[in-house]
Amino acid sequence: MPELPEVENYKRYIDQTCLKQKIIEMDCRDDRLLKQPKSDFEDVLINEEFTQTERIGKYLFVKTTSEKVLVLHFGMTGRPHYYSCEDNRPKYAHIQLSFDNGYHFGFENKRKFGWWNLTDSVDIFKKENNLSDDARELNFEDFKTSLSSRSTDIKKIIMDQSVCAGVGNWMADDILYQARIHPEHKVEDMSDTELKAVFDAMKNVIEVAIDKEAHYADFPDYFLIHNRKDGGVCHHSGCDIEKIKVGGRTTYFSPEWQKKPH
DNA sequence: CGTTATGTTTCACT
DNA sequence: CAGTGAAACATAAC
Numbered sequence: 017m018p019e020l021p022e023v024e025n026y027k028r029y030i031d032q033t034c035l036k037q038k039i040i041e042m043d044c045r046d047d048r049l050l051k052q053p054k055s056d057f058e059d060v061l062i063n064e065e066f067t068q069t070e071r072i073g074k075y076l077f078v079k080t081t082s083e084k085v086l087v088l089h090f091g092m093t094g095r096p097h098y099y100s101c102e103d104n105r106p107k108y109a110h111i112q113l114s115f116d117n118g119y120h121f122g123f124e125n126k127r128k129f130g131w132w133n134l135t136d137s138v139d140i141f142k143k144e145n146n147l148s149d150d151a152r153e154l155n156f157e158d159f160k161t162s163l164s165s166r167s168t169d170i171k172k173i174i175m176d177q178s179v180c181a182g183v184g185n186w187m188a189d190d191i192l193y194q195a196r197i198h199p200e201h202k203v204e205d206m207s208d209t210e211l212k213a214v215f216d217a218m219k220n221v222i223e224v225a226i227d228k229e230a231h232y233a234d235f236p237d238y239f240l241i242h243n244r245k246d247g248g249v250c251h252h253s254g255c256d257i258e259k260i261k262v263g264g265r266t267t268y269f270s271p272e273w274q275k276k277p278h
Numbered sequence: 279c280g281t282t283a284t285g286t287t288t289c290a291c292t
Numbered sequence: 293c294a295g296t297g298a299a300a301c302a303t304a305a306c
Contacts, residue, residue: 019284048302074285092285093303108304128302129285168296177286186284264298266282 018074018090020151020182021225026096027071030078030121033098035066037115045110049125051133060084060134061113070138072150073181077138084134087141091129097122151182152222156215163203163211170206170214171199172263180218185265186241187225191217193240198274199262205277244268 018026039061044054060082070077078086088096097106100119105112109122111132123130135141148154148162162179174180175188183191192199195217197210206214221239228234232241240257243249245268248257253272260267 022284046302089286091302092283126302126304127283127285131286166295172296175285184284263296265285 018092018094019184019187020073020222021187021230022095023071023074023076023090023182024226025230026090027069027076029098030066030069030076030096033119034096034115034121035068037117037119038063038065039113040116041114043112043114046128049110049123049128049131051131056134057086057132061086072138072142072147073177074184075141075147075181077135077141084136085138085141087133087135088123089131089133091125091127091131093127094123094125094130097124146178148178148181151180151218152226154180156212159215160208160211167202167204169199169262170197170201170203171265171267173203174214174218175263175265182222183218185267186244187218187221189244189268190221190240193270193274194220194238196274198276199260199267199269201277240268240270 040063042054042058042061044050047054050057060080064081067079067081069079074089076088078088080086097109098119098121099105102120105120106122106124108124108126110125110128111123113121115121123132149158159180163173166173171188171192174183174191175185189199191214195213197214224235235241238251243251243257246259248268249255250257250270250273253270255270255272257268258271260269
C-alpha cells in the first residue's frame with residue numbers, strides 16, 4: 017500500500033503509539049529484511065527509546081535516544097502495527113520490537129520487499145541515496161532543475177525518487193490524469209505549462225490523499241483511482257480507461273482525457 | 279499453473 | 293560519471 021500519503025499515515029500512527037517507551041527486545045524472523053547485522057540494530061535499540069520520526073517520500077526515519085537513526089522502508093506490502101500481546105502479532109509481522117509496557121511494534125511485510133537500516137543522520141542518508149526533497153515540500157524550480165537533462169516518459173520521471181520522493185504507481189497515474197498529460201509524453205518535449213500542470217496535480221493528489229488519510233473511497237470523484245482498473249470509465253469523457261506498461265509498471269490512463277502528444 | 283501486485287536495487291549498455 | 297531500460301528480488305492471492 018505505501019506511497020507518500022500512506023507512509024504519512026504510518027508516521028502519525030507510530031508517533032501516537034511508539035514514542036518514549038523503552039525497547040527491551042527485538043525479534044526478526046528473516047534477516048534478509050535487515051540491511052545491517054541484527055546485532056547492530058540491537059546495540060542501538062535495546063534499552064533505548066524512539067524520540068521522534070521524520071518522513072521523506074516513502075522512507076520513514078525514526079530517531080532514538082541512541083546516536084543512530086532507524087530507517088524503515090515498507091516496500092510494496094508493508095505497514096506498522098502496535099498491539100498489546102504476543103498473541104496479537106500479525107502473521108506477517110516479520111520484525112517485532114517489544115516495549116517495557118508490554119506492547120509490541122510489529123513491522124508487517126507480506127512480500128518482504130521492505131527493510132530496516134541504520135544511519136547517522138537523515139541528511140546523510142538522503143544524500144547517500146540520492147533522495148530528492150519530499151514531494152510535498154518540493155518547489156517548482158527544483159522540480160524543473162532535476163528534470164533537465166532527462167529524456168524519458170514523464171511517468172517514469174515523476175516516479176523517480178531522486179526527482180519526486182514519495183510518488184509511486186497509483187499516484188503517478190492519478191497525477192497525470194488530473195494534469196491531462198499522457199503517461200508516455202517525453203519530458204524533453206514538454207512545455208513549462210505542461211510541467212507546471214503536472215507539478216500542481218502532484219501537490220493536489222498529495223494534499224487530498226493525506227487529508228483523507230489515504231482512504232481512497234473518500235477521494236473526490238475526479239480522482240482516477242476510482243476507475244483505475246479493468247473496465248474503468250473516464251469520469252470526464254466517459255471513454256474506457258486503458259491499461260498499458262510504462263517503465264515496466266502497469267499504467268492506467270484515459271485516452272480521451274490525456275491526449276497523446278503529436 | 280500462470281499472472282499480477284501501491285517498490286527498490288542491480289547491472290549492462292550508451 | 294550520468295542516464296536509461298530491463299531484470300531481479302520474495303511472496304501471496306486470484
